[in-house]
Amino acid sequence: MGRGPKDIHTYLIGDLLLVRLRDVLTAAEKQLVKSLSAEKGRDLLKQVRTQLMETARPVLEAMVQEVTAVKVLSVHHDISTITGEEIVIFTLTESPLCRDAKKKQGF
Numbered sequence: 001m002g003r004g005p006k007d008i009h010t011y012l013i014g015d016l017l018l019v020r021l022r023d024v025l026t027a028a029e030k031q032l033v034k035s036l037s038a039e040k041g042r043d044l045l046k047q048v049r050t051q052l053m054e055t056a057r058p059v060l061e062a063m064v065q066e067v068t069a070v071k072v073l074s075v076h077h078d079i080s081t082i083t084g085e086e087i088v089i090f091t092l093t094e095s096p097l098c099r100d101a102k103k104k105q106g107f
Contacts, residue, residue: 005086012098017064017090025084033081042081053077053088061090068096 006023025033025045033041053060053075061072076089 015092019088021086024086070096
C-alpha cells in the first residue's frame with residue numbers, strides 16, 4: 001500500500017495469534033473514506049483491504065508457520081476506517097511451543 005503501519009504488536013493466546021496494527025490507512029485511503037458517503041467509503045476500503053489480505057494469505061500463512069512451527073487453520077481480518085487500526089487473527093492447529101521471554105535487567 002506504499003507504507004507500513006506506525007505500530008505493530010503480536011499476541012499469542014493459546015492457539016490464536018493476534019496481530020494488531022495501528023495507523024495503517026494511507027492518505028489516499030483516508031481521503032476516499034471522507035469523500036464518499038460514510039457507508040460507501042467504509043465498504044469500498046474494507047473490500048480492497050480484504051482482497052489484499054486474500055492475495056497475501058499464502059505468504060502470511062507460510063511466515064506464521066515458519067515462525068511458530070505450527071500450521072495455520074484460518075485467518076480472520078478487519079480494519080477500522082475511523083481509527084485506522086487493523087486486526088489479523090491466525091487460528092493455529094495447536095498452541096506453539098514457547099520459551100520464556102528473557103527478562104530485561106534494570107540498572
